[in-house]
Amino acid sequence: MNLTLCNRQLSPLQRRSMQLFGANLGLTAALSLFAHDFFKDAHPSAPWLYVAAMVPTLPVIGIVTTVARYLACETDEFIRMVVVQSLLWGLGITFVADTWLGGLYAYPGVFRMIPMLNIDLFCVASMVALRIQLWRNR
Amino acid sequence: MNNRLRVLRAERGWSQADLAAQLQVSRQSVNAIETGRFDPSLPLAFKLARLFSTSIEQIFTDEA
Numbered sequence: 001m002n003l004t005l006c007n008r009q010l011s012p013l014q015r016r017s018m019q020l021f022g023a024n025l026g027l028t029a030a031l032s033l034f035a036h037d038f039f040k041d042a043h044p045s046a047p048w049l050y051v052a053a054m055v056p057t058l059p060v061i062g063i064v065t066t067v068a069r070y071l072a073c074e075t076d077e078f079i080r081m082v083v084v085q086s087l088l089w090g091l092g093i094t095f096v097a098d099t100w101l102g103g104l105y106a107y108p109g110v111f112r113m114i115p116m117l118n119i120d121l122f123c124v125a126s127m128v129a130l131r132i133q134l135w136r137n138r
Numbered sequence: 139m140n141n142r143l144r145v146l147r148a149e150r151g152w153s154q155a156d157l158a159a160q161l162q163v164s165r166q167s168v169n170a171i172e173t174g175r176f177d178p179s180l181p182l183a184f185k186l187a188r189l190f191s192t193s194i195e196q197i198f199t200d201e202a
Contacts, residue, residue, distance in 0.1 A: 075162065075163075076164050076167055077163075077167070077178070077179055077182060078164065078166060078167035078171075078176050078178075079163075079164055079166070079167065081176070082166075134166065137166045137169060137170050137175065138166065
């Protein structure tokens with residue numbers, strides 16, 4: 001999570017965290033879409049419904065753990081601050097997008113985003129915010 | 139908070155990267171401190187003071 005997020009500039013901790021973050025992000029998107037289709041087509045019974053709904057949350061826990069561990073281990077206080085600010089931007093953008101889409105959902109025929117993809121929106125928004133923050137402080 | 143970090147660094151002929159390596163922080167951290175966008179914690183301020191063999195007050199001054 002350095003200036004350009006270029007691999008050669010990352011510390012081992014940052015590189016490992018980015019890899020875990022990316023893997024969990026991809027897994028979350030894939031499992032969310034899978035679970036969405038599963039609920040739509042398979043109509044599972046009650047116990048399976050709860051189990052299936054839990055599956056996409058596992059990589060989310062992975063993302064939270066990865067970020068928490070990264071923040072706990074990062075010794076550079078400025079980079080830590082920038083990462084926390086970016087996460088807050090990501091959270092804010094996700095809330096704004098949710099509120100905006102929530103208003104649009106009142107109208108029929110409007111594209112509906114799968115709520116399970118909120119975590120992916122949050123992660124992507126946080127990453128974009130991080131890049132902008134690091135570019136500003138280059 | 140204002141600081142004399144850029145001056146002190148220039149006196150020693152160090153680049154931001156040199157100072158960052160000695161402080162074990164990123165170059166962006168040094169840049170952010172120099173430009174006043176980021177105020178370092180006390181441990182980092184003490185580290186800077188030790189590195190430049192001076193006191194924290196000689197590096198950082200209150201804006202007021």
